[in-house]
Amino acid sequence: MAELRFCAYQYQHLPLVELRERWRRAEELGFDVMWNVDTVVEPDRGRHPIFDGPATLVDLALSTSLIRVGTLISSLYFRSPVTLAKATMTVDHMSDGRAELALGVGDPSAGAAQAGVDWSPGERVRRFREFVQLTDLLLRQEVTTYEGEFYRCEEAETILSHRSARGRRSRWPHMGRRCSGSQPSSPTAGARGAGTESTPRTSSTG
Numbered sequence: 001m002a003e004l005r006f007c008a009y010q011y012q013h014l015p016l017v018e019l020r021e022r023w024r025r026a027e028e029l030g031f032d033v034m035w036n037v038d039t040v041v042e043p044d045r046g047r048h049p050i051f052d053g054p055a056t057l058v059d060l061a062l063s064t065s066l067i068r069v070g071t072l073i074s075s076l077y078f079r080s081p082v083t084l085a086k087a088t089m090t091v092d093h094m095s096d097g098r099a100e101l102a103l104g105v106g107d108p109s110a111g112a113a114q115a116g117v118d119w120s121p122g123e124r125v126r127r128f129r130e131f132v133q134l135t136d137l138l139l140r141q142e143v144t145t146y147e148g149e150f151y152r153c154e155e156a157e158t159i160l161s162h163r164s165a166r167g168r169r170s171r172w173p174h175m176g177r178r179c180s181g182s183q184p185s186s187p188t189a190g191a192r193g194a195g196t197e198s199t200p201r202t203s204s205t206g
Contacts, residue, residue, distance in 0.1 A: 006033075007033040010034070011037055012052075013050045023067075032067065034060060037053055038079070039110035040078065041114060054079075057071055058091060061094050070100030071102065075105065076131050077110075081134040081135040082156050089159050089160070089161060101135075126150065127150050133146075134151050141158070
């Protein structure tokens with residue numbers, strides 16, 4: 001039976017002092033996970049500036065001590081697997097193993113045009129499949145080589161999760177994993193094949 005968890009979700013559109021107060025309050029109230037967002041603009045209100053998701057996630061991790069922390073979601077529009085995996089593992093170590101990772105295409109209204117991204121639904125499906133596959137590999141092994149249609153890397157190195165580094169058994173590698181899409185044609189199915197398809201060239205050492 002799936003574990004039931006209670007999560008809080010906060011746009012990082014407030015002064016950092018106020019955000020820290022809200023994060024700590026969520027922890028005091030007993031929430032299991034505190035999420036921020038990965039958008040270039042706030043999707044609900046135009047002309048309303050928002051802080052960067054991965055950057056404020058570091059502050060969130062250091063401002064709390066018990067609640068799990070993550071970005072909902074890390075968007076295909078704005079992130080690449082190698083740098084995302086490295087940033088995620090850094091937060092995992094900084095937070096003593098509390099990092100959560102959620103992958104998704106993202107909402108186009110959250111900044112796709114501002115980031116210069118204009119992909120067809122079919123391309124989003126293919127990109128997301130590779131995005132999940134490569135991110136999964138990078139989080140499971142110390143050295144990764146991958147060659148796909150859209151993403152490739154050669155001997156990309158990853159510091160494994162905090163729990164793995166301490167010799168504990170890890171589950172991907174200890175972080176929670178989420179995959180999602182935001183439209184009817186979004187490639188949530190791409191996540192189901194992660195790690196199982198043989199088309200891209202992959203290898204690992206270490």
